[in-house]
Amino acid sequence: MYALRDKYAIAGIGWTDYSKKSGRTVRSLASEACLKAIADAGLKVADVDGFVSFNFNDSVPAISVATEIGVPAARYANDFLSGGNAANMIVLTAAAAIEAGLAETVLCYRAMNGRSGFRLGGGRDLAAYGITQFTAPFGWITYPQAMAMWCRRHMIEYGTNAEQLGEIAVTFRKNAENNERAMQREPISMDDYMSSRMIVEPFRMLDICLETDGACAVLVTSAERARDMKRKPVYISGGAYGGGPNQGEDLFDAIRWPDHSHNYAKYIADDLWRSAGMGPGDIDIAQIYDCFTYSIIMQLEGLGFCKEGEGGPFVQGGRIACNGELPLNTHGGLLSEGYIHGLNHVVEAVQQLRGEAGVRQVSGVETCLTTAGAMTCGSALVLRN
């Protein structure tokens, strides 16, 4: 990514309604988000020649979207079999494909009926093949169950506590109050958080993100072309993807991970900051992957916003609020806006960097970090206007 700094930009964004029951096919959701991103950029369908997406066998392949919206000649189509860890990596991949001459204008999308269709939070096949034979037979099945193990480990090592997790949930809900896209806009208090139902200790209901039907898309092209389009370009200053040793045999498995008190973030921090020529101190706001409250803490630590073990106290006292020192998840995050598997963080970053976030606009935003992933691997972008 060092060679790509500021050479590529996001020129368009689009999204559907985020709901519990779309009543629509996943393909049509993907197509709506993509068509909106094309229109947002002031382009025509015929101007698009590439698609990148990711899915968990819960979505449609890129070529089906190209077919539905009538792209005359898709030259590049790439579907990653991945979780949220890929939500920023697909944007990097789009830039890399353009750099390589494989395409010129690439749509990145994520689409799913995550509540009414295939529920990521639900159970799994009762026949436990592969690595799952060592996890599912013990009733370790869902993602909240997987990640509660990590959160506990952080609590063991550093004394991280429920009040700190609760501050994240309450802060993001407050941000969602000002977001017309958000699925959950009812205010919550710390008391509401504390009294919400224990799902899998140490997680309460309000530690867990929202299963969502919906889609969003971002359109990536060269900075040069983007400057001639309808919107102010948002430049991809840097980015990274990766993780540490023993990333597991699938996204659930982290049995061999060295210590679950830290996650992928510490392993990509150097690549990320070097690629952008920036550091944590240069970041105005951040949209950090929050499938669960605790993942915010581990990523803040791993990326160097605070020291390892200090993430809990770091999020307290209003620091991460919209008027704080480091506003986080200004749209409400996966916890309150919705779970479009992390790509919705990039949409919000673009709105903020364009100054188009309306009542939730943070003033003077010039740089925004986005991240994607919570466990052994993940990706991140540094965006600027």
Add this chain to the structure above:
Amino acid sequence: MSYAKPLPVADVETQPFWQACRDGKLMLPRCTNCGHCRFPPTFYCAKCNSAEHEWIESTGRGRVFSWIVVRHPVPREVYATDVPYVVSLIDLDEGVRIVSNIVSVEPEKVTAGMPVRVIFRTVTPEITLPLFEPAWQ
């Protein structure tokens, strides 16, 4: 009544593990080239890439590395009568980690570093699961 919970489907690499559980033994594959224990089992050793291994019997003892208490059953119909139950990452004495349940103790009493030992629970004629209980001396 039929057993409704997920059952391990043994493959060519893991069959000896599940066979040993039926025999009341916790067995681990150890690299015969470099001595590294591979668990969960893999064909190649991640340390030296050797494909050779032998099965050794674990002491069945370890310590709680992390744990969760499942209170909301998923799928509901399968785990409704089991909650609350404890799932733990356990560091075995042999230097590998295993996922299992901690049983014979109230969930509230589980702590980090707690010593545990293996017990075996036969759940179907084919499958016996290695579970763990506190190993207080």
